[in-house]
Amino acid sequence: MKTYIAQRLAIAVLTLFGMSVVIFVLLRMAPGDIVDVLFSAAGYVNPSEKQAILRELGMDKPYWQQYVQWITQIFHGDLGKSYRYDLPAWQIIRPLLPVTIELAILSTIVAIVLGVPTGIVSAVRQDSLLDYTMRVFSLAGLSMPSFWLGMVIILVLVSWLAWIPPLTYVKPTENFWLHCVQFLLPSLAVGYRSSALIMRITRSAMLEVLREDYIRTARAKGQGQRAVVWRHALKNAVLPVVTVVGIEFAFLIGGLVVTETVFNLPGVARFLVEAILWRDYPIVQNLVMFIAIVVILSNLTVDLLYGVLDPRVRYA
Amino acid sequence: MRPRLLLLVAPVVVAAAAVLAAGTPAVSQAPKTGGVLTVAQREETPQGFAIHETSTVSTTWPAMPCLSNLVLFNPAKQQESTDTVIGELAEKWSWQDNYRNLVFFLRKGVKWHDGQPFTSKDVKFTFDMLREAPDAQGKLRINPRKDWYANVVNVEAPDPFTVIFHLKRPQPSLLLMLASGYTPIYAAHVPPAQYRTSCVGTGPFKLKEWRKGEFIEYVKNPDYFVKGRPYLDGIRYVIIKERGTRVAALQAGQVQVAFPGDTSKTTAEQLKSAVPKMVITRAAENVNENVIMNTKKPPFDNLKIRLAVAHAIDRRSLNQAVHQGGAAIGVSMPSRPWGVWGPPESVVNAMPGYGKPADEKAKARKLMAEAGFGPDKPVKVEIVTRAIAVYVDMASFIVNELKQIGIEATLKQIETAQWHAMATRGEYQIGANLTGIGIDDPDANYYENFACNSPRNYTFYCNEQIAALVDKQSAEIDAKKRLAIVLDIQKKLEDEGARPTLDWRVDNFAHWPQVKNLIPHNNFYNYGRMQDVWLDK
Amino acid sequence: MAVRPIGAEIELTQPARAARRDSFWTVTRRFVRKKPLGAAGGALMLVMVLTAIFADVLQTHDPIATDASATLAHPSEAHWLGTDHLGRDIYSRIVHGARVSLIVGLGSTLLGSVLGGIIGLLSGYAGGKTDLITQRLLDILQGLPLLVLALVMSASLGPSVQNVIIAISIPIVPRAARVIRASVLSIREMQYVEAARALGLRHLRIAFRHVLPNTMGPFIVLMTAQLGAAVLVEAALSFLGLGVPEPYPSWGRMLSVSAAEYAQKAPHLVLFPGLAISLAVFGSNLFGDALRDTLDPRLRGS
16 A cells, blocks of 8 residues: 555656646747737837846746756745746735635535436436436536636626626635625536536446345345435445546636636636736746646545545555 | 026916816715725736836726826816826926926925835936936836937936926927826836835825735825825725626626726617616727738838728728727827817818728729739738737728728737737738827827837838928927827828728726716826725715 | 546447447437437537538528628527627527537547547557556646646647647547557457467557457547537637637637627627537537447446
8 A cells, every 4th residue: 555655656746747847848839929928018028128038037048947947946845936926926826726725625515416416316217307307407517618607697697686796805704605605606607517527427336336236135125215225325336426526626627717717716727827828937837737736636535545445446 | 496497487387286186076066085996907907016117008097096197187187188287296397498398396295105205316217217318227127118208318306306307309298298197206215126016106095905816905095195185095906807797897886997998889888778877988098990001011012002901991880890880080190079189070081091982992993903903813911910809800890891992811810919029020911900099199199100210110101201290290389380280290191001090999988976086088098096086975 | 456537447348340230220220219318419419510511501691791780689580699799690600610619629639539549559559668658648648637738738829720729639639548548458468469469460550450440439439528528628718818719700709708798788699609519519428428328338328
């Protein structure tokens, strides 16, 4: 077990290293002059100003030096300085984190609450009208662009109630009720979409388990349908569901990018888009690495959890 | 003050004692104090509060409440002109020596937000930095408006409360440039770079918090130099990037004031029908839409083809299609009521492209034929535009018009960030462009966009005769004579197809009725100070 | 045991042979009877493909032509789905948008799957160190959410149809490679491949002639699933201003900027393009699900 974890961690570190190279190279492929892009708000940047700025931002150095510098900085816990804000990147990223983390957790909860029960019911009532309805409902969530759902929610609210959720972050300590309202709608929009995968996996896992011999035996022994489902089937179907919740996390972040934009929530995901458009390398590089770390960690956690939950799985 | 100076000052002092308080509020109601104003902000402010390092209303609008100018356009007067300039940090000012020297007498007892006293040193610091004087104390990272001060040879601070601008030649317009929202005074004791992240000003509001990507919040400056101002306790600029969300936010009352230039005619109608008491004011932005043609490259080095393009585009139908009839027709300077320098409608209608659509198209085709092109021998070009909806809408219309006279244009979108660099380097044939001008003034417009060596002269159109006229009007002190020269320049530019104007954009500035005394000017760079605004609750 | 995303669990079980025995119509009829939802999805996809192909015939107006006299018109006989703020016909734009969505969706899925397929095939067939290194390299690409990677890519490359295709296809590569590799691993040890090897056939020939055809099942399943995802990513990119540029009528772009602004006066601006995206993706999801069930008996009945 210990060697397995060590192995997995080593691979994760290697992966992250590779990812840093990919992101670094990708960003520098951008066409056009970086200074023109960064300072487009000024209109025109003359050549002498341009040279001075490149030097100031440390972009006059060769790429490999810039890369080495970035990695060295990371190891010293320094995320560099935002080009756009002229402030330490961490100072800008830090306040954005709680918003996205809270939204991600709430969305996952919504996804589970929507996905697991529908998946179970759908499996138990296989091929019934209820099954079909639930599957269509759930797949519809997967098929709708989440930003569109967000747009429609806002439009309906503003035209019918002349009200929309607050557009700047409301701290839970400030006004708990408003805080909940603010997060509820976006997490519904994102969670509904994510629930489809969970529903699908719950359903097929349940179906497989329901067909197992011991379940048939339990039924034959006269235990009620509900008891069988809850006591035996669900326990065994939990594994694949956990897996999906873990994988879901990466999928979720994609959905957050656009949803945060539509609901004007000051989170990491929305900010990433802005920073990409501004070519604010220190911010983009570090945010993408952060997302990568979260994804890799959540995959790792799921793997380990799998071992804990299912003694049949042996770590080689 | 030195006696010699005093002697000079006496005859021409422009009385400007009634500072800022000037102008009666639109509603005859006693202003109330208190309340926090919420204002929409369309994007994160570029470069923070460093107005001198950007050229966008996205910076000037949310940064203006923090800072002060020497002089400012009277917030209460919608149409800006020399007559509406009032004192801000300068109590009085005076032109000397036949408009060769401009003397400012500064307010006493003004404090920066950090408590330091404000003196002439700060003024000299700011303008030496802007004109990049060899002995300047401060240096900007980017200096987009250096050309405004090309005519200033020296800025002298003989005592702590007097500043003298020495000019090469008379230039009455300098005063207007100093009154623009683009010309705040920076503190000499603060490094200019610091304005990108924080703000030390002398303005009516102090920066409380800037939460990146979320909002900018100000509180009342209790030490503001105008007694009893500002009325508001604070202002909060809420950053809303998504346009639909922005409209919804205004409608739902989450913000009380729209972002300037943001409300199209259709949006205004929609807002009005949802919230009938919404206050909507039509106001020019001093931004025009124009066609840039590279006069150094074929086919647009040919005057006939440039003129054919000018004739071919039906301005009124473009206004109808792209702006639902909401924009104003005009040439290189906006006409009344949107500006003071443009020719009257009858004169505009005689210019290329402003007559009857069918006649104009016929003229265009004739010009094309004279240049050796026709329906069987079309000109093929690439038309560039910025990858922003308003640009693309306009460009799509132009493509359609050009097709009718035998110019087959394919649309190519340039990423916003590369647009200026591409245009400055002339890496295009023809383009659909937007030009914003800091003030409604011929100097600001012609030196920036039509002068032979200006980096913003995207068309490279260079005509010595017109350049001489531009210099002549700039130095002309007599307003009437100056107007005559400016009208002549406008006619010549249109006849030369230098950079055909398509329309002047008009905003439908919207705010809730409880917001009082916020009067949009015919130029959206200059009315963001907010010291007279109050809330009626 | 390392858990891999769902796609990787799909393994091949000789579906192609069963299909070959029956005629196309028999298979279709059986599919419709057994998988009504999947068939409905298939029909939706077919409609989209046909719309894309015959966009020029189906249009009632030029999708790019502006009409100043009919801006923001509500649905009527002249404009079935209304017009946008420039007076462009929404129906005609949606019809042409199907073409853009299909080109981007299919283009990126094909590019990504083929590239990933080749990598997976060679890596799985070669095995050993090559396989191990390839897997680690693929991990790098897969560690990022699809949209985030596509965002960075398309911002780097600049907005154009080709670039959007490339940006969306790259994140598909590792997913495709994984699926194909898994199939190859199971097929590699099968008798007929061993026989081929014993006969002294060259490796590449074995890989492409014998192993590849048998990985087609999971490959098709993967493509259908990714098609929907690609259409969604394209819409999101266009919405954020990084997708297919104007004047191409892309569904995502139709929803950005002016749509939301004028939505209260003209709800059809938001409604119809959103519905078009949802239906197209819904179709490919339904069809993909049913196809997976059919081709992968381990999940049969689910």
